[in-house]
Amino acid sequence: MAPPDKRRSSYSRRAQYTLFTGYVLAGIGALVGAVLLGVSLWQPAAFTGPRGVARDAVEPIGQGGAIARTGGQGLFAAIGAYISAGSQNADLKRELEIARIRIAEADSLARENARLKALLGLRDSEARPVAITRFIGSTAASTRRFGYIGAGRDAGIEVGMPVRSARGVVGRVLETGESTSRVLLLTDRESVLPVRGARSDAAGFAEGRGDGSLRIRLVNLGINPLRKGDLIVTSGAGGYYAPGIAVAIVTSIADDGAFARMVSDPAATDLVAVQPIWQRTTVEAARTPVEEPIAGSDQADAAANNEGQ
Amino acid sequence: MQRLDPASRRDAYGGRINRAHSPWLATIVPWLSILLGSIVQTLPIASALPMLPPLGFAMLLGWRLVRPGLLPVWAGFPLGMFDDLFSGQPFGSAILLWSLAMLMIEIIEARVPWRGFAFDWLLGGAILAGYLLIGALASGAPLGTPALVAMGPQVVLSVLLFPLISRIVSTLDRVRLTRIRVLR
Numbered sequence: 001m002a003p004p005d006k007r008r009s010s011y012s013r014r015a016q017y018t019l020f021t022g023y024v025l026a027g028i029g030a031l032v033g034a035v036l037l038g039v040s041l042w043q044p045a046a047f048t049g050p051r052g053v054a055r056d057a058v059e060p061i062g063q064g065g066a067i068a069r070t071g072g073q074g075l076f077a078a079i080g081a082y083i084s085a086g087s088q089n090a091d092l093k094r095e096l097e098i099a100r101i102r103i104a105e106a107d108s109l110a111r112e113n114a115r116l117k118a119l120l121g122l123r124d125s126e127a128r129p130v131a132i133t134r135f136i137g138s139t140a141a142s143t144r145r146f147g148y149i150g151a152g153r154d155a156g157i158e159v160g161m162p163v164r165s166a167r168g169v170v171g172r173v174l175e176t177g178e179s180t181s182r183v184l185l186l187t188d189r190e191s192v193l194p195v196r197g198a199r200s201d202a203a204g205f206a207e208g209r210g211d212g213s214l215r216i217r218l219v220n221l222g223i224n225p226l227r228k229g230d231l232i233v234t235s236g237a238g239g240y241y242a243p244g245i246a247v248a249i250v251t252s253i254a255d256d257g258a259f260a261r262m263v264s265d266p267a268a269t270d271l272v273a274v275q276p277i278w279q280r281t282t283v284e285a286a287r288t289p290v291e292e293p294i295a296g297s298d299q300a301d302a303a304a305n306n307e308g309q
Numbered sequence: 310m311q312r313l314d315p316a317s318r319r320d321a322y323g324g325r326i327n328r329a330h331s332p333w334l335a336t337i338v339p340w341l342s343i344l345l346g347s348i349v350q351t352l353p354i355a356s357a358l359p360m361l362p363p364l365g366f367a368m369l370l371g372w373r374l375v376r377p378g379l380l381p382v383w384a385g386f387p388l389g390m391f392d393d394l395f396s397g398q399p400f401g402s403a404i405l406l407w408s409l410a411m412l413m414i415e416i417i418e419a420r421v422p423w424r425g426f427a428f429d430w431l432l433g434g435a436i437l438a439g440y441l442l443i444g445a446l447a448s449g450a451p452l453g454t455p456a457l458v459a460m461g462p463q464v465v466l467s468v469l470l471f472p473l474i475s476r477i478v479s480t481l482d483r484v485r486l487t488r489i490r491v492l493r
Binding site for chain 2: 022023025026027028029030032033034036037038039041046047050051054055058059108137138139140141142143144145146148188189190209210211212214228230283
């Protein structure tokens with residue numbers, strides 16, 4: 001269709017001004033956009049407020065979407081299983097997969113316990129989840145991988161808390177709204193997670209590659225102890241994630257580590273648990289400059305006493 | 310007359326006697342459909358890699374190319390701002406890119422005023438692919454080869470879905486111009 005010829009705006013002053021103002025506004029819009037983009041690249045948390053409000057507003061639709069999404073996944077799995085070996089097969093396979101993950105996790109937990117007992121006899125208290133909620137969606141069109149969950153500040157969720165599903169780690173809370181939160185998924189290119197091999201105890205980092213898989217980089221370079229099919233679990237370093245939660249399964253070996261597939265695919269995730277930050281003191285210590293004492297520590301108390309005297 | 314051909318008093322937009330277009334409906338449908346596109350892209354699929362076309366932007370392109378002159382040139386600013394709240398891109402990227410796209414189409418339209426659907430598809434596809442690429446560059450995270458490769462299916466899907474988006478837009482355009490206002 002040929003466009004209506006709005007460019008030749010007759011002798012009407014009003015029409016001419018309207019057209020001109022349109023171009024000026026569009027130009028100003030682009031400039032304002034460029035400035036805002038610069039600000040938010042420089043300060044990524046700058047527009048947290050408006051985003052939280054907007055997300056809270058569409059949350060009810062998202063809840064429905066989550067049910068339909070996981071229901072749909074179940075339907076496809078059932079059809080696939082009927083074609084191959086009967087409709088039970090899909091359920092059994094899923095259960096078996098989770099059981100396998102659990103066994104590997106239990107192995108790594110036993111190893112962890114033995115190590116802790118050998119050190120000090122320390123014991124983790126079982127951390128209760130802050131909230132159990134639905135995974136309501138993700139940024140499916142952007143190259144950044146963010147997810148949205150249906151619980152926010154009103155459920156006591158804070159920035160930095162780990163999010164996990166029944167299978168394994170999903171990501172970490174990045175922003176909180178009143179009743180929703182934004183989660184940085186493991187596959188985002190900005191995501192780095194301290195991990196170790198469940199079988200081999202080799203410590204490393206899992207980085208998102210942006211294409212749905214993870215890159216495992218080992219800390220100690222030497223003989224690569226990872227094998228194809230190994231389970232990668234969290235190591236607890238950094239203090240955010242409790243150790244021993246399943247993260248990924250190694251799919252191929254690289255020079256300095258491995259490539260791995262996420263255990264908890266967001267597409268098949270319905271309910272997630274938000275857990276408290278595992279070691280809050282460690283996280284705060286990592287944020288504090290070396291010169292300053294950590295809040296709540298002996299040195300801080302001593303410093304406070306000295307100032308009092 | 311009616312006995313001869315009952316359809317003679319109707320057209321694609323409904324009956325013509327005692328009915329008129331609703332200005333309210335005619336204005337709100339394009340804007341609302343683009344806003345819905347922005348919201349919908351975050352909801353149905355939670356994927357580990359980007360897959361869906363940017364639906365809000367595709368709807369904007371659809372309205373701009375299928376019905377030129379309907380959306381004002383500055384429409385990219387408010388609509389892009391809304392999209393930024395949901396898309397996961399850093400705030401401001403859609404404001405900038407949507408505004409630039411509207412200006413760019415305006416310039417191209419001055420050069421090629423008469424064009425068929427094939428040219429619109431080419432133009433829309435090229436703008437969508439460029440939008441995804443620049444969006445990835447300005448996403449605030451380092452861009453590696455695997456991430457670029459992973460974008461391939463998304464770009465292809467976006468380009469292939471453009472005719473469908475155009476059909477949706479033309480259907481919505483018919484809804485927009487349905488005569489529902491009763492004249493007294």
